[in-house]
Amino acid sequence: GAVVSQHPSRVICKSGTSVKIECRSLDFQATTMFWYRQFPKQSLMLMATSNEGSKATYEQGVEKDKFLINHASLTLSTLTVTSAHPEDSSFYICSAPGLLSYNEQFFGPGTRLTVL
Amino acid sequence: AQSVTQLDSQVPVFEEAPVELRCNYSSSVSVYLFWYVQYPNQGLQLLLKYLSGSTLVESINGFEAEFNKSQTSFHLRKPSVHISDTAEYFCAVSDGGSGGSNYKLTFGKGTLLTVNP
Numbered sequence: 001g002a003v004v005s006q007h008p009s010r011v012i013c014k015s016g017t018s019v020k021i022e023c024r025s026l027d028f029q030a031t032t033m034f035w036y037r038q039f040p041k042q043s044l045m046l047m048a049t050s051n052e053g054s055k056a057t058y059e060q061g062v063e064k065d066k067f068l069i070n071h072a073s074l075t076l077s078t079l080t081v082t083s084a085h086p087e088d089s090s091f092y093i094c095s096a097p098g099l100l101s102y103n104e105q106f107f108g109p110g111t112r113l114t115v116l
Numbered sequence: 117a118q119s120v121t122q123l124d125s126q127v128p129v130f131e132e133a134p135v136e137l138r139c140n141y142s143s144s145v146s147v148y149l150f151w152y153v154q155y156p157n158q159g160l161q162l163l164l165k166y167l168s169g170s171t172l173v174e175s176i177n178g179f180e181a182e183f184n185k186s187q188t189s190f191h192l193r194k195p196s197v198h199i200s201d202t203a204e205y206f207c208a209v210s211d212g213g214s215g216g217s218n219y220k221l222t223f224g225k226g227t228l229l230t231v232n233p
Binding site for chain 2: 004006032034041042043044045046049091093095097104105106107108109110112
């Protein structure tokens with residue numbers, strides 16, 4: 001149980017285009033999901049908290065107009081990187097808290113974004 | 117505000133040797149502590165956690181960590197490592213939702229454990 005999937009696993013796009021990344025909780029419902037960004041050989045940095053039925057909460061320094069988050073249902077959150085640039089290339093990981101313990105988060109496998 | 121410090125960015129060891137990966141945290145409220153492992157190009161997998169109760173927690177693959185409140189530490193140990201333990205290990209802290217943080221995790225910078233034959 002408590003499996004989180006992400007799609008796509010890898011994506012390469014041209015500069016200026018938009019890319020959508022999906023995060024799904026496969027066997028449980030998640031009213032909250034978290035989006036992280038990880039640069040090579042660095043730690044995970046929380047970008048935003050996705051809330052089902054309401055607006056996402058962004059961390060300081062994260063451009064909400066560039067990183068659009070939509071929590072469409074209790075099992076799906078999407079992150080859209082708009083007008084992507086090479087500096088947006090990174091590993092994006094989502095997570096969702098478990099049902100039994102909100103303190104335990106389950107992570108997706110990540111999406112590697114490369115912007116040319 | 118919370119922070120996590122992993123003192124060692126890289127730890128090389130030989131197979132079957134013991135290892136300790138250090139983690140210290142700071143927080144103004146009660147904390148919940150986690151160790152996650154990340155293999156190349158993969159997401160994070162929970163290794164073990166401290167939420168409450170016994171301060172010594174163990175994983176199914178031989179790792180253990182001890183919560184030391186006075187030293188604000190949660191060091192990860194294994195008495196005998198295998199080559200398959202080679203991975204990046206992240207220590208993380210959560211305040212359990214107090215102060216309106218919504219259970220978000222704060223991660224350390226990670227420690228790359230490399231087990232050599």
